[in-house]
Amino acid sequence: MKKKIAILGSRGIPNHYSGFEQLAEYLAQGLVKMGYEVSVYNSHDHPYQEKTWNGVNIIHCHDPEYKMGTFGQFIYDLNCIKDSRKRNFDLIFQLGYTSSTVWFWYLPKGSKIATNMDGLEWKRSKYSKPVQQFLKVAEWLGVIGSDRLISDSLGIQAYLKKKYKKDSSFIPYGAHLFSDPNPEVLSEFNLKPGEYDMLVARMEPENNIEMIIKGYLTSKRSRKLVVVGNTQKTPHGRYLKEQYQNENGVMFTEGIFDIDKLNNIRHHCHLYFHGHSVGGTNPSLLEAMASSALMAAHDNPFNKAILEGEAYYFSNPEDVTTAIETSNKAEKMQWITDNRKKITDKYTWDAIVKGYAQVIEELTNGKA
Numbered sequence: 001m002k003k004k005i006a007i008l009g010s011r012g013i014p015n016h017y018s019g020f021e022q023l024a025e026y027l028a029q030g031l032v033k034m035g036y037e038v039s040v041y042n043s044h045d046h047p048y049q050e051k052t053w054n055g056v057n058i059i060h061c062h063d064p065e066y067k068m069g070t071f072g073q074f075i076y077d078l079n080c081i082k083d084s085r086k087r088n089f090d091l092i093f094q095l096g097y098t099s100s101t102v103w104f105w106y107l108p109k110g111s112k113i114a115t116n117m118d119g120l121e122w123k124r125s126k127y128s129k130p131v132q133q134f135l136k137v138a139e140w141l142g143v144i145g146s147d148r149l150i151s152d153s154l155g156i157q158a159y160l161k162k163k164y165k166k167d168s169s170f171i172p173y174g175a176h177l178f179s180d181p182n183p184e185v186l187s188e189f190n191l192k193p194g195e196y197d198m199l200v201a202r203m204e205p206e207n208n209i210e211m212i213i214k215g216y217l218t219s220k221r222s223r224k225l226v227v228v229g230n231t232q233k234t235p236h237g238r239y240l241k242e243q244y245q246n247e248n249g250v251m252f253t254e255g256i257f258d259i260d261k262l263n264n265i266r267h268h269c270h271l272y273f274h275g276h277s278v279g280g281t282n283p284s285l286l287e288a289m290a291s292s293a294l295m296a297a298h299d300n301p302f303n304k305a306i307l308e309g310e311a312y313y314f315s316n317p318e319d320v321t322t323a324i325e326t327s328n329k330a331e332k333m334q335w336i337t338d339n340r341k342k343i344t345d346k347y348t349w350d351a352i353v354k355g356y357a358q359v360i361e362e363l364t365n366g367k368a
Helices: 019-033 071-084 101-106 129-144 154-164 183-189 209-217 235-244 259-268 283-290 301-307 317-326 330-346 349-364
Strands: 004-008 037-043 056-061 091-095 112-116 148-151 196-200 224-228 250-252 271-274 295-298 312-314
Touching: 004 019, 004 071, 019 037, 019 056, 019 091, 019 283, 019 349, 037 071, 056 071, 071 101, 091 349, 101 129, 112 349, 129 154, 148 154, 148 349, 154 301, 183 259, 196 209, 196 259, 196 283, 209 224, 209 235, 209 250, 209 312, 209 317, 224 259, 235 250, 259 283, 271 283, 271 317, 283 295, 283 301, 283 330, 295 301, 312 317
Parallel strands: 004 037, 004 091, 037 056, 091 112, 112 148, 196 224, 196 271, 224 250, 271 295, 295 312
Antiparallel strands: none
């Protein structure tokens, strides 16, 4: 009998949002190919409304975030957990803890629970002090309410061990090497190879998008700056677009979820900025590396653990300006080659799926 696996904590698949959705997409498909029966919970208003996708069961649950804001995420997670109690899953993967672990006591007792602890959510600058304190409690609830913790970076793994004396399985995100560039894709966006720098991010303060834009605007720039991300989903995104959309050279594309288009844009840029400062192994960072982008990353331990010496680093607008004015892609091809090798050595999706499958087998050994 196939083991029944559920994935909670994302807005659903196929990915139309961000990192957890990307993980859910690749993980679900990979586990199906390995012989598991997999269900992914989707928001009721997700663009994909069918009941199956590439062999994965899709379970739509009501998500009131569209009318309630952030609090709606808590209700959505509760609705998913309530549904999971009917399904007799062998194991439930929770992606994150911010709005789900408050319901840990309601999770089905017959299912093993494995939680991807994401990054240090309580450090995100978008949250007020009371919310940050709540997130510390939610993190603790995720630790005590899980049969297995999963860390997507060695930094998070070390933090959980030090803070809670808890071991966790280190399973990062993955990426596929991009090896089929097509410059014609750029014409849709009025771009030309090598004549633009770029970033891909959720429009949140801790991703340092404004820092990158400010550094770009003070540089002696000849290239465009392409900002990829949905500006309408967050207040910070709306602010950034209103503040900078009319600045010469700054181009907002909104979200791009066609992976071939996105990989081509990354491949053909001159310099790729990764401003994420909170969390573990970020999918957009790995995908940029896999797309042969020349990297400039925010100077923090999470990014340095992955990129090591093969990137420019910045911590203020002046560093961004320096990177723009001094970067030379032709001279840094060895950085690009080394970063692609890291993908094949450490961050393939096949290896990541096998890591999650190992968790399943370890936790469900002996179960029907």
